[in-house]
Structure formats: C-alpha cells, structure tokens
Amino acid sequence: MTILCCPSWCVGHTALPEDPLDGVMHYGPPAVLELSRSARPDVPDVLTVRLAAWSETASDCPGRTHLDVSISGKDGFDLSPHEARELAAVLQSQSVQAEI
Numbered sequence: 848m849t850i851l852c853c854p855s856w857c858v859g860h861t862a863l864p865e866d867p868l869d870g871v872m873h874y875g876p877p878a879v880l881e882l883s884r885s886a887r888p889d890v891p892d893v894l895t896v897r898l899a900a901w902s903e904t905a906s907d908c909p910g911r912t913h914l915d916v917s918i919s920g921k922d923g924f925d926l927s928p929h930e931a932r933e934l935a936a937v938l939q940s941q942s943v944q945a946e947i
C-alpha cells in the first residue's frame with residue numbers, strides 16, 4: 848500500500864481492509880498516563896491520547912484531525928481539538944477544586 852498523503856505528525860497508520868472504503872487511519876505518537884485509581888491496583892489502567900485522522904482511501908489526504916482517547920487499549924472516544932481544549936479547561940478547574 849502506498850500512502851501518498853500522511854499528516855506531518857503521523858508515526859504510523861492502520862489500514863482497515865474490511866472497511867468497504869479501504870481507508871487508512873493515521874496516528875500520532877501516544878501520550879500515556881498511568882492512572883492511580885485503577886479498578887485493580889496491581890494492574891494499573893493506562894490512559895492514552897494521540898492524534899488521529901482518517902483517509903477515505905490510501906491515496907487521499909486525511910480529513911480533520913481528532914484526538915483518540917482510550918483506557919488500557921479499550922475502545923475509547925474521539926474529541927475534536929475544540930472539545931479537547933474544553934475538556935482540558937474543565938479538568939484544570941476541577942482538579943484545582945479537588946485539592947482545596
């Protein structure tokens with residue numbers, strides 16, 4: 848497969864051959880946080896955030912970039928850049944309140 852149009856931040860991509868569009872998901876380098884309040888303290892959960900963008904075909908340039916968020920490799924959720932900034936603001940505000 849020839850990828851003609853990777854985003855500058857792409858460090859790897861996954862082709863989904865079962866997808867009828869035969870598209871490609873581009874991924875940025877992961878930011879990984881070990882969570883201290885895991886269900887099982889002996890097996891800490893890991894929060895992973897990375898940039899991602901979908902190309903409809905291997906030769907198409909990707910669409911809008913989003914943030915892919917998952918916990919311990921399970922399916923997570925996607926955030927737009929605006930949603931990520933809103934979430935960051937909420938986390939900042941409430942984390943300060945939590946330490947009062």
Ligand SMILES: [Zn+2]
Nearest residue numbers: 853857860873
């Ligand atoms: Zn790529």
